[in-house]
Amino acid sequence: MKERGNSLLKIVDRYVGMPLVFLLGKIGERKRKSFDASFSSSLKITLLKTAAIGDTILLSSIIDDIRRQYPTAVVTFVCSANNRKAVELLTGVNEIFQFEVYSPIKSLMQLSRLPKQDLVIDFAPWARINSIIVYSISAECKVGFK
Numbered sequence: 001m002k003e004r005g006n007s008l009l010k011i012v013d014r015y016v017g018m019p020l021v022f023l024l025g026k027i028g029e030r031k032r033k034s035f036d037a038s039f040s041s042s043l044k045i046t047l048l049k050t051a052a053i054g055d056t057i058l059l060s061s062i063i064d065d066i067r068r069q070y071p072t073a074v075v076t077f078v079c080s081a082n083n084r085k086a087v088e089l090l091t092g093v094n095e096i097f098q099f100e101v102y103s104p105i106k107s108l109m110q111l112s113r114l115p116k117q118d119l120v121i122d123f124a125p126w127a128r129i130n131s132i133i134v135y136s137i138s139a140e141c142k143v144g145f146k
Contacts, residue, residue, distance in 0.1 A: 012129075013127075013128050013129050014128070018128055042072045042073065042074065043070050043072075043073040043074070043118045043119065044073070044074045044076070044115060044116070044117045044118050044119075045066060045070070045073050045074070045075050045076070045117065045118060045119045045120075045121070046075075046076045046077075046078060046114070046117045046119070046120045046121070046137060046139070047059065047062070047063070047075065047076070047077050047078070047093075047120075047121050047123060048077075048078045048120065048121065048122045048123060048124050048130060048133060048134060048144070049077070049078075049079060049083065049087075049123040049124050050078070050079060050080040050082070050083070050099055050101070050124045050129075050130060050133070051080060051082050051083060051124070052082075052083065053082070053083050053085075053086045055123070056079065056083040056086040056087060056090075057086055057089070057090075059090070059123060060090050060091070060092075062121075062123075063075060063090055063091070063092040063093060064092065066092070067092045074094045074095070075092060075093050075094050075095075076093075076094065076095040076096075076097060076114070076117070077090070077093045077095070077096050077097070078097045078099055078111070078133065078137075079096065079097070079098060079099065080098065080099050080100075080101050081098060081100075081101075084096065084098050097110070097111065097114070099111070099133060104129075104132075107133075108132070108133065108136045109136075111133065111136045111137050112136045112137070112138070114137060114138070116138045116139065116140070117137060117138065117139040117140070118139065118140050118141065119139060119140065119141050119142075119143070120134055120137050120139040120141070120142045120143070120144075121143045121144065122134050122142070122143065122144025123144075124144075130144065131144070
């Protein structure tokens with residue numbers, strides 16, 4: 001079953017994702033922090049893009065910018081099976097985590113066990129599902145949909 005354009009995933013995103021994101025927002029509401037990279041010599045940065053091969057390739061310029069600014073950063077890329085091969089072509093990515101769209105609870109539990117990240121950036125297309133993914137990653141600063 002394909003991920004992109006899948007009507008079932010759109011329904012789940014809308015009718016399960018909306019109330020879940022609302023609840024997580026109320027439970028996990030905290031003061032927003034700005035990103036300050038000066039405190040760490042080796043940053044841990046996670047990028048999230050779970051679909052769109054072309055958009056994934058376009059992220060190579062952002063990874064290049066991260067590498068120029070923070071050459072020792074550990075860059076983790078969270079993707080899905082849909083764009084995994086494209087992520088493997090990108091230079092500058094240290095670790096790849098494949099989010100299993102059809103086993104979301106298992107994937108969320110695995111993501112929650114990642115070491116605490118300094119920065120998570122959400123470039124993903126599904127606002128609600130990806131908000132839940134970002135919520136499960138422990139990080140100092142998270143950037144993406146509000």
